Each structure stands twice: as C-alpha cells, then as structure tokens.
Amino acid sequence: MQSSTSQYTEDWIPVNNIQSGMIEVQGRPLEGKMIVTGVRIEPRNIFISDEEVQNRAIYQLRNFYNTLDYEFWLVCCDRPVDINLYKSELEVMLNKSDSQHVRKLILQDLKKCDMFVGPAINAVDTEFYILFKDSPKNMERIQKRIHNLISGLAAAGLVSRQLTDDDIRVLLDSFFNDSKRIEYGTVMSDV
Numbered sequence: 001m002q003s004s005t006s007q008y009t010e011d012w013i014p015v016n017n018i019q020s021g022m023i024e025v026q027g028r029p030l031e032g033k034m035i036v037t038g039v040r041i042e043p044r045n046i047f048i049s050d051e052e053v054q055n056r057a058i059y060q061l062r063n064f065y066n067t068l069d070y071e072f073w074l075v076c077c078d079r080p081v082d083i084n085l086y087k088s089e090l091e092v093m094l095n096k097s098d099s100q101h102v103r104k105l106i107l108q109d110l111k112k113c114d115m116f117v118g119p120a121i122n123a124v125d126t127e128f129y130i131l132f133k134d135s136p137k138n139m140e141r142i143q144k145r146i147h148n149l150i151s152g153l154a155a156a157g158l159v160s161r162q163l164t165d166d167d168i169r170v171l172l173d174s175f176f177n178d179s180k181r182i183e184y185g186t187v188m189s190d191v
Contacts (some may be wrong), residue, residue, distance in 0.1 A: 015172070021163040024136065035142060038072070038131035039149045040167050042159040060156035067152060070145070072132040077174035078124035087113040129163070129171065 014026035022037040046057045087110060094106045116123045130149055134142050146162050153160045 018165050018168050021165060021168065022142075023168055025133075033136055034133045035136050035139075036131055036133045037142060037146065037163055038129055039146060039153070039160040040163055041128040041130065041153060043126060043128060044158055046157075057157055061158075064152040064156050067148075070132055070134075072130055075129040075131055075171065076126055077129075077171060078126055079170055079174065081123045081125045083113055083116045083123050127167075127170070129167070130160075 015023055016026060016033065017024040022035045025034050025036055026032075046054050049057075090106055090110050090113065094103060094110070097103050097106065130153075132145060134145070150160050150162070
C-alpha cells in the first residue's frame with residue numbers, strides 16, 4: 001500500500017465526482033472507474049413492538065440480505081441535529097396556542113430541549129445506508145439493484161430511498177470530518 005504525504009484529503013481519497021446520488025471513484029488499477037451508490041433507510045425501532053412483530057421483521061431482513069448476490073456495505077452514521085431549530089418551532093407554537101393543555105405539553109417539550117442544549121451535549125440522528133459498487137458501464141444493473149433494495153426493504157417493513165447528493169456528502173462528512181458539515185465557499189484570487 002502506498003502512503004501519501006499530501007496534507008489534502010482529496011489527494012488520497014479516490015472520489016472523482018458526486019452526481020445523481022452516485023460517487024464516481026477511481027477503482028483498483030484493473031477495475032478502472034467505479035460507481036458507489038445505494039439507498040438510505042429510514043430508522044425504525046422494531047424493539048418497541050411486540051415479540052412476534054420483532055421476529056417477523058428480523059426474519060424478513062435475514063431473507064432480504066440473503067437475496068443480495070453482490071458485495072454491499074451496511075453503514076450507519078450519526079448526523080448532528082440542531083435542537084435550536086426545533087426549540088424555535090415549539091416557541092412559535094406556544095405563542096400561537098390558546099389551549100392551556102397544549103401549552104403545558106409544549107412547555108414540557110421545551111424543558112426537554114434544554115437537556116439537549118449545551119457545549120458538552122451533541123444531539124445526533126443516526127442514519128442507515130446500504131451501499132454497493134459497480135462499473136459505470138452497468139447503469140441499468142445499478143438502477144435495478146437500487147429498485148430491488150428499496151422493494152426488499154419495504155417487504156421487511158422499512159422505508160428507503162435512493163441516495164441523493166446531499167446524503168453522500170453527509171456520509172463523506174461523517175467519515176472524514178467527524179460528522180461536522182463542511183461548507184465550501186468560493187475561492188477568490190487577486191491574479
């Protein structure tokens with residue numbers, strides 16, 4: 001394995017392009033360019049359901065995974081959540097509400113929000129993905145795999161959708177920047 005002395009991540013990460021929910025990467029020397037894509041799965045806690053529903057969901061997921069006849073990656077990553085936005089929405093609702101019962105519930109939620117605000121507390125939302133790679137020459141097979149992933153997960157009771165460019169950026173930010181979103185601005189030159 002060759003080590004890089006570059007200080008820039010993009011010099012040693014083989015990402016060529018992000019477009020249409022797909023990452024174009026430079027594969028191994030004999031592979032050429034490859035596409036990495038997949039689906040984002042909406043989180044669902046099956047363990048709050050009764051035991052029969054849990055067992056059925058696990059059985060259906062096991063059957064689904066056994067139908068996948070290609071290499072894939074199950075990825076989960078934490079995405080920071082801005083509690084202040086949610087808190088602001090609650091405050092607006094509180095100001096609009098005339099019902100004492102509703103106001104009491106909103107005040108309880110605002111109190112809970114305060115437990116998640118502060119420099120030592122990082123509120124996160126866990127996101128789940130299934131990723132795979134294939135040659136860009138096989139776009140029809142890539143789309144078929146995405147469709148099969150979505151329908152197979154639906155049969156297991158999970159909602160999923162094809163990756164977007166933003167999903168891919170979240171994944172990359174999560175792995176390379178410790179879940180901190182990087183905003184890229186315009187670089188100006190005096191030349």
